[in-house]
Amino acid sequence: MRGSSPRMTDEYRNVGPYMTTMRPQDILLPAAAGLCCKPGGFHIDPVRPVERAVITHGHSDHARAGHGAVLATQETLDMMRLRYGENFAGSTQAIRYGEEIRLGDVCVKFHPAGHVLGSAQIAVTCKETCIVASGDYKDALDPTCAPFELVPCDVFITEATFGLPVFRHGDAAEEVKKLLASVALFPERAHLVGAYSLGKAQRVIALLRQAGYDAPIYLHGAMETITHYYQSRGIELGELRLVKGMKKAALAGTITLAPPSATSDLWTRRFPDPVTAFASGWMRVRARARQRGVELPLVISDHADWDGLTATIGATGAGEIWVTHGQEDALVHWCRSKGLKAQPLDLVGYGDEEESETPIQGEAEA
Amino acid sequence: MNRFAELLDRLTYEPGRNNKLRLITGYFREVGDPDRGYALAALTGALSFKHAKPALIRDLIASRTDEVLFGLSYDYVGDLSETVALMWPKAALAAHNNPPPPTLTEVVTTLRTLGKTELPKQLERWLDELDETGRWALLKLVTGALRIGISARLAKTAAAALGDKDPHEVELIWPGLIPPYLDLFAWLEGRADKPVNRDPAPFRPVMLAHAIEDSDFAALDPADYIAEWKWDGIRVQAVAGRDERGHITARLYSRTGEDITGSFPDLVPSLHLPGAIDGELLILREGRVQSFNVLQQRLNRKVVSPKLIKEFPIHLRAYDLLGDDENDLRELPFAERRERLESFIKKLSDPRIDLSPTVPFASWEALTAARANPASAGAGEDAEAVEGVMLKRRDAPYLPGRPKGQWWKWKRDPHIIDAVLMYAQRGHGKRSSYYSDYTFGVWTAGGGGDELVPVGKAYFGFTDEELLQIDRFVRRNTTEKFGPVRHVVHEGDKGLVLEVAFEGLQRSPRHKSGVAMRFPRISRLRWDKPPREADRLETLERMLKEEAAEIEV
Numbered sequence: 014m015r016g017s018s019p020r021m022t023d024e025y026r027n028v029g030p031y032m033t034t035m036r037p038q039d040i041l042l043p044a045a046a047g048l049c050c051k052p053g054g055f056h057i058d059p060v061r062p063v064e065r066a067v068i069t070h071g072h073s074d075h076a077r078a079g080h081g082a083v084l085a086t087q088e089t090l091d092m093m094r095l096r097y098g099e100n101f102a103g104s105t106q107a108i109r110y111g112e113e114i115r116l117g118d119v120c121v122k123f124h125p126a127g128h129v130l131g132s133a134q135i136a137v138t139c140k141e142t143c144i145v146a147s148g149d150y151k152d153a154l155d156p157t158c159a160p161f162e163l164v165p166c167d168v169f170i171t172e173a174t175f176g177l178p179v180f181r182h183g184d185a186a187e188e189v190k191k192l193l194a195s196v197a198l199f200p201e202r203a204h205l206v207g208a209y210s211l212g213k214a215q216r217v218i219a220l221l222r223q224a225g226y227d228a229p230i231y232l233h234g235a236m237e238t239i240t241h242y243y244q245s246r247g248i249e250l251g252e253l254r255l256v257k258g259m260k261k262a263a264l265a266g267t268i269t270l271a272p273p274s275a276t277s278d279l280w281t282r283r284f285p286d287p288v289t290a291f292a293s294g295w296m297r298v299r300a301r302a303r304q305r306g307v308e309l310p311l312v313i314s315d316h317a318d319w320d321g322l323t324a325t326i327g328a329t330g331a332g333e334i335w336v337t338h339g340q341e342d343a344l345v346h347w348c349r350s351k352g353l354k355a356q357p358l359d360l361v362g363y364g365d366e367e368e369s370e371t372p373i374q375g376e377a378e379a
Numbered sequence: 380m381n382r383f384a385e386l387l388d389r390l391t392y393e394p395g396r397n398n399k400l401r402l403i404t405g406y407f408r409e410v411g412d413p414d415r416g417y418a419l420a421a422l423t424g425a426l427s428f429k430h431a432k433p434a435l436i437r438d439l440i441a442s443r444t445d446e447v448l449f450g451l452s453y454d455y456v457g458d459l460s461e462t463v464a465l466m467w468p469k470a471a472l473a474a475h476n477n478p479p480p481p482t483l484t485e486v487v488t489t490l491r492t493l494g495k496t497e498l499p500k501q502l503e504r505w506l507d508e509l510d511e512t513g514r515w516a517l518l519k520l521v522t523g524a525l526r527i528g529i530s531a532r533l534a535k536t537a538a539a540a541l542g543d544k545d546p547h548e549v550e551l552i553w554p555g556l557i558p559p560y561l562d563l564f565a566w567l568e569g570r571a572d573k574p575v576n577r578d579p580a581p582f583r584p585v586m587l588a589h590a591i592e593d594s595d596f597a598a599l600d601p602a603d604y605i606a607e608w609k610w611d612g613i614r615v616q617a618v619a620g621r622d623e624r625g626h627i628t629a630r631l632y633s634r635t636g637e638d639i640t641g642s643f644p645d646l647v648p649s650l651h652l653p654g655a656i657d658g659e660l661l662i663l664r665e666g667r668v669q670s671f672n673v674l675q676q677r678l679n680r681k682v683v684s685p686k687l688i689k690e691f692p693i694h695l696r697a698y699d700l701l702g703d704d705e706n707d708l709r710e711l712p713f714a715e716r717r718e719r720l721e722s723f724i725k726k727l728s729d730p731r732i733d734l735s736p737t738v739p740f741a742s743w744e745a746l747t748a749a750r751a752n753p754a755s756a757g758a759g760e761d762a763e764a765v766e767g768v769m770l771k772r773r774d775a776p777y778l779p780g781r782p783k784g785q786w787w788k789w790k791r792d793p794h795i796i797d798a799v800l801m802y803a804q805r806g807h808g809k810r811s812s813y814y815s816d817y818t819f820g821v822w823t824a825g826g827g828g829d830e831l832v833p834v835g836k837a838y839f840g841f842t843d844e845e846l847l848q849i850d851r852f853v854r855r856n857t858t859e860k861f862g863p864v865r866h867v868v869h870e871g872d873k874g875l876v877l878e879v880a881f882e883g884l885q886r887s888p889r890h891k892s893g894v895a896m897r898f899p900r901i902s903r904l905r906w907d908k909p910p911r912e913a914d915r916l917e918t919l920e921r922m923l924k925e926e927a928a929e930i931e932v
Binding site: 177178179180181198279281282286289297298299300306307308310340342343346350 | 391394402405447451456465468807863
């Protein structure tokens with residue numbers, strides 16, 4: 014990391030001596046660029062270029078290019094490099110889960126978030142106060158990343174992507190069984206599974222392997238790099254092939270993973286009478302699935318569902334909850350009904366990665 | 380119940396007819412009696428029990444969840460049954476002590492006998508026992524709002540496929556069958572003889588016509604044919620028969636064999652003689668046939684109010700007789716059946732049922748003239764409701780399906796306009812990678828000169844090759860994208876002109892242009908025509924006046 018920002022820390026020191034206890038908002042505060050830690054001189058998952066960024070995970074709405082210095086797990090840094098090229102930041106520093114680093118007047122510690130490979134919750138401690146910025150997380154089992162770790166804290170910052178009680182994701186293994194049953198019922202058709210290319214796709218492949226499916230699994234070209242990266246980190250995904258160059262008839266009875274945007278485009282014409290599946294927590298709601306023209310919705314999510322969110326919030330022991338992107342209203346209401354102090358954090362620029370995934374260059378040919 | 384729910388769930392997403400069939404047939408094969416029979420009954424709308432009101436479902440969820448959270452969830456999901464199914468909290472029961480989820484049979488048979496006051500408790504128990512999909516299906520079933528895009532005909536076809544039978548055979552015996560259809564499945568699986576239809580008023584598979592082409596006439600002799608008007612109503616079969624005790628049972632069937640008697644109770648008393656009439660359902664006001672637009676007000680109504688019956692008086696115009704008392708007439712030549720029909724209608728002597736007149740003609744030229752001007756060829760004041768002529772061979776027996784060369788339909792030329800492609804939307808299912816739904820517009824004077832105003836939407840009529848061409852055009856000429864919709868360039872000298880054919884026009888306050896088309900389709904692509912030469916809204920307004928088809932009720 015580069016040297017700390019002197020102006021900011023000086024400012025803080027000028028105020029510090031007069032304060033007896035730290036208020037949480039003196040440690041972390043929402044700003045235009047993202048969640049700002051003044052005493053530490055950094056932003057968490059900034060949406061605009063900043064001098065020093067601490068990044069929770071590699072999805073493009075959280076990990077952006079152009080920062081001065083970036084602190085993240087090795088996997089997150091690698092993914093940023095794969096997406097943005099070598100010069101995505103002025104400088105980088107890798108941090109391991111459980112490792113603690115002092116930045117300015119705060120201590121920063123990374124813990125697994127269970128969201129995707131390399132994803133982390135960031136615990137920021139200043140004096141006696143500990144705030145956990147959990148980024149995106151899920152408490153469900155995922156063979157492709159380290160399991161979510163519960164971090165006791167004073168203030169818990171939670172996402173609310175699926176912050177409504179209608180979202181209960183169930184067992185992802187059962188959803189994969191649904192996919193395999195469909196493949197058995199329609200052996201002459203191809204099955205196209207829309208899945209976000211970072212994390213979701215690899216999880217679906219791993220789940221298929223766990224269910225005993227050992228035929229080659231096909232990939233859209235846009236998934237190749239990141240999937241190979243997962244394999245290089247020791248994640249077993251079995252035999253994978255690219256769709257490109259395959260004969261139409263040879264794709265009957267096969268399963269192909271593709272970015273969601275590709276499953277309804279020109280690209281699908283190379284498949285024999287494709288069944289369009291989509292792996293996402295949104296598939297819980299019929300209107301969402303129908304809107305996308307999905308024939309086989311698979312409720313498989315990278316995010317905690319309602320039960321996961323509420324259980325996690327309770328278990329952290331935090332007395333104050335800050336709710337970021339998603340369905341904040343319902344989750345804030347729930348926290349307050351349980352006697353917790355809660356408020357929405359109006360951060361802009363984060364969304365559901367599946368919805369915001371940008372089309373891939375040369376998609377039709379990929 | 381969970382397995383049936385899984386089937387419904389899959390069916391709601393599957394757009395392809397053949398794939399739907401396979402899903403249903405697969406279910407029938409996998410699931411035993413009597414569950415599959417009740418499933419068939421649910422899919423064909425043959426289940427009868429008192430439906431639960433939405434208010435009851437709301438009360439149930441209110442007792443289990445936070446009101447604010449329910450409100451936010453309902454807003455998000457938009458469907459009551461689905462919201463409740465998804466957010467229903469499991470009862471705090473010991474996990475090892477849970478009763479198994481109910482079977483479909485259990486649900487259906489319980490609902491039949493359950494008292495109104497016992498329903499809430501029973502529903503609550505079931506909701507606790509079922510999974511998300513099971514709860515959704517249960518709530519759809521008990522509220523009577525299955526709506527999964529499956530016709531009764533499709534479900535019967537899927538059942539027929541189980542035993543490699545012709546769906547017509549199932550249709551023939553269907554009216555005599557009752558859920559859970561043990562005898563039907565036994566026959567389909569080759570374990571028993573075909574069930575006998577003991578229904579006094581059974582449906583008979585209908586005979587359909589081919590569309591005639593100009594080139595067909597050369598091979599046809601006018602003397603072999605009888606011509607009738609083709610009425611713009613709905614094809615029905617009106618059947619009356621005596622049960623064991625000698626009482627008359629009357630039923631009205633759609634052309635696919637669906638029992639639609641319930642929608643037209645006002646016609647039942649008129650069917651007081653045993654027989655089977657093939658005819659057209661129309662609305663008559665003061666002896667005049669009303670347009671299809673008017674008839675439409677009476678279709679797909681759940682409740683048929685006395686007001687509706689009074690304002691939309693139903694009428695049957697008969698053109699064939701398939702059965703006369705105990706006698707099956709279907710083997711007789713059409714000319715002979717026609718004579719039997721004439722005396723049958725005379726004997727019936729009912730103001731709600733009349734005979735569809737024949738159109739006398741000696742040559743194809745004469746018939747062409749009659750078709751072009753039905754008013755002066757005998758249709759008189761009802762000419763508006765004539766959509767062409769029917770040609771039936773004098774010697775044709777009544778054959779199910781669409782036999783070659785027996786019956787021909789010769790529709791009036793459709794209306795045609797040239798419109799400009801404005802927006803394109805992705806299709807569904809097989810067409811999901813194509814821009815196959817087109818919104819088109821015509822010119823009208825606007826604030827800043829002429830502008831295009833959308834007048835309709837069409838998604839068929841073109842060939843596969845033309846679809847590829849339009850799709851390519853759309854992709855290359857998109858000006859803006861909104862989700863699945865693309866704005867396509869539409870200026871005076873840039874854009875694509877579509878020749879649109881349609882059957883009729885009607886005034887519509889819901890459309891910006893003020894007009895709505897009936898049955899619009901793309902008839903030709905006019906690559907040769909610059910958009911500025913496409914038609915104007917005034918042309919449509921003129922057609923509208925000529926049509927005089929406005930609904931005044």
